[in-house]
Amino acid sequence: MIGVIANPADHAVVSEFFELFKTPWEFYQSDRCYEVLLCSTNSLFDQGTAKLVLLYSGQKLPFDAEETIDIGSRRTNRMMSYNGAQVPIYGDSITFREKGRGILVDAESKQEAMRQCQYQGRTITRIGYDIFDEVRTLLTAGQPPANASIPTLDLHIAILRDLIVASGLSHVEIPPVPEGYKFIVCLTHDVDHPSIRQHKFDRTMFGFLYRAVVGSLINVLRGRMSVRSLFRNWAAALKLPLVYMGLAKDFWRDFDARYRDLEKGLRSTFFVIPFKEKPGKTSDGVAPGFRAARYGAKDIADMIAKIAAAGGEVGLHGIDAWLDSSKGQEELEEIRSLTQVSEIGVRMHWLYFNEQSPVVLERAGADYDSTVGYNQTVGYRAGTTQAYKPLQAARLLELPLHAMDTAMFYPNYLGLSPREATALLEGLVDNAAQFGGCLTTNWHDRSLAPERLWDACYRDLLQGLKNRDAWFATAGQAISWFRKRRAVVFEMDSVEPDALRARVLADHADNLPGLQMRIHNARESRDSTHCAEPYVDKAFGETADTRVHCGASR
């Protein structure tokens, strides 16, 4: 059990951090014994018998003065390195002058950011940043695009776990990994342009013609497109007048069938715009006119029905829901009336969002949001693969968006070739296999059709995910699974004091994969390598109630 001493102002952050870590913990109580004491304030760690005491702070503390710890430097926004992995620290951080073991260091100066000292007969590990400050930054402001590739929050969890098992303690958690799989994947599709016929002589049509005729040629010359695709795009451009006259097929329609064909039995989620011709608002006024879609959900009711019939999910691609709860209600209601599903999730069009949006969306009645991601790059805005509860929200969960096709392929964003995009996505899949959680992608409705033809990379991604034992879930299913995991409580067994019970609180009779308990074996020392099995996984029993012995003994 971890006892936590933190500032009361950080208690919500602490609670959310341990929903993501999902290991037994509680706020410190002076009459209880803890194996691990985690402090982010200077107070109180002269109590108890904890085997491991971790003191996290990016400030010089009275403790440092008392123990004559020599502070090397104090900065904000610094890159650290933990056993070689880059970990950005956004708030205050300090380094220490004394030479140490080089486990956690400033990436640039190589000065130590972690040191151990003896204090009243116990070893205290002093870490030069405030973990809860960092988690707060990640879950609110998020990471700048330059650090997008780093799953920073997941690394904070991994570092803490590593410090625990390296101190000779075993450790129990419910990993963010569904039973029988390695991780979750949510394939999502924002539906922005389900028909080119609706775009006559507008920005979208001229953009299409330019990219189909000229852009494709440039892409062929740069080795980023095949000649066959070039001819397909030229043919589509030539056919456009016939499409407008109704004499040729609208090649942006039937996007649902194209995805069903490619995803063959895998579940995916489509976010649909509720109302046509509404650009919506920004926080300072009206959004650009071309944010308005040329369709509303009712116009594609036939496709929505086919998506639902095939086991897919339809969510709201919101216009003003992020800013205005009553507009959000109307937008959600429009989708509900077409799907007959009460719990509707949201992704905002153009990823419009601010720090208040989780509360605004919750008030509107949204089940979850999946907007937190980047328009211009790929990666972890909130630093995690996991669905989390934004700090201001009461129930709404955020399913972070990690990779969007337009961010990868548009020349003014990353401008990648299909091969480069595949390599980038493989990195995200590797992280999901390592940390668990959910990888969420967004391929737009028209991305398989001319002029984009971004299907080869998508096909590679799907194959890679199948090879890595991913659970293909709709966004709503993934959220339900995370809710089930959040509903687990740990209880110390009253009969056997060193036994721990994990119980799912709510009644979760569902068709979702199960949860499992992961028991990490203690390591004798940081340098020992003889620990053959770093952990074992134990499935939750039929009663969703699992007991495990855990203690300092091996």
Ligand SMILES: [Zn+2]
């Ligand atoms: Zn959109």
